[in-house]
Amino acid sequence: MKKTPEYTGFELGPIRPPSEAESLLIRITRNCPWNRCTFCPVYKGSRFSLRPVEHVLKDIDTVKRCVDIILEAKKDGVSPNEALEANHIEDLHAQHAAYQLVAGGMRSIFLQDGNSLIIKPGDLIRILQHLKNAFPTVGRITSYARSHTIARIDDSYLREMADAGLNRIHIGMESGSDEVLKLVKKGTDKATQILAGQKIKKAGIQLSEYYMPGLGGKALLEKNAIETADALNRINPDFIRLRTLAMPVAAPLTAQFRNGDFDKMGEVETARELLLFLESLDGITSVIRSDHTLNLFREVDGLLPDDKERMIQPIEEFLALSPEDQMIFCIGRRTHRISRVSDLHNPVTRGYAEQMCQQLGATVDTMDEVVDNLMQSFI
């Protein structure tokens, strides 16, 4: 019989969605079981493994103990750090996680890493029930999952997970185009993405889908926009979140780009794709969020269908600008001198953006190269 590895303390994975900044992070698996997407640098070079359920439950118990001590200390007006020390709690990661949960108002928990639903449904349900017992006031428990995995889970298990407290799943759809998905080795197809999304909604779990403008490169601009919108129109997720393609050093796609094997789009073409995508969304009631610094347009944020025209308008305004003004906006936005297209009408913010263009030596012809370098610091 295989021996269970020894418990070495509270574990923390590398990432969480920006919307989970105040959540308690509970790691139930390590890394990503797929790990082949060419645009994704996160777990490259790291092997996937399941954590023993008993270890996860131990993490939860330790954080719960820390939270109780911190809350008690605050009530008594004594130092939480001293109280933790007096109670011989030495696990600094668990302490940090407990402080994070208390600071966030004990509202949400995120299960790490890249595809938590890969574990046995019974194990996940046990973890969820343990979390609910430990933290009954927490209203939201969320996780990343792959479409490929969700599509294979029986509906009855998904409903049991929902009943046990899992109430939001984040899926990196990235694209609804089979050609793009194949190109970037996403390991799933449009039909599976649609099926998985519909199953999550049917189970009564909130669904957050991520779309990656630019992922198909110049050749697949239209397909990436239209096919992704079509897939989302068939799902009607609760949230559609934008994550513009970037070129992190550790992503295999970056090497393909440098070798001339990937025809990456610049800012203007990416804006065209985003416009076509938004225009193609139809008959759904999703919230669109531009909640990542990689996105050019902060204004693309609102509720469909009512806010659709408002979200489209700044992109149209940007595309109608002269190449010189497009450059000032892009460089200004990427250097945080400008936040919205309308800021170009403000002589002060515009002046700051122009200064940055000069400082970085950006011209209409070199703008995309300058932006690519700037975006390295955002990843």
Ligand code: SF4
């Ligand atoms: S499935 Fe997600 S975490 Fe895994 S390689 Fe692809 S994008 Fe990265």
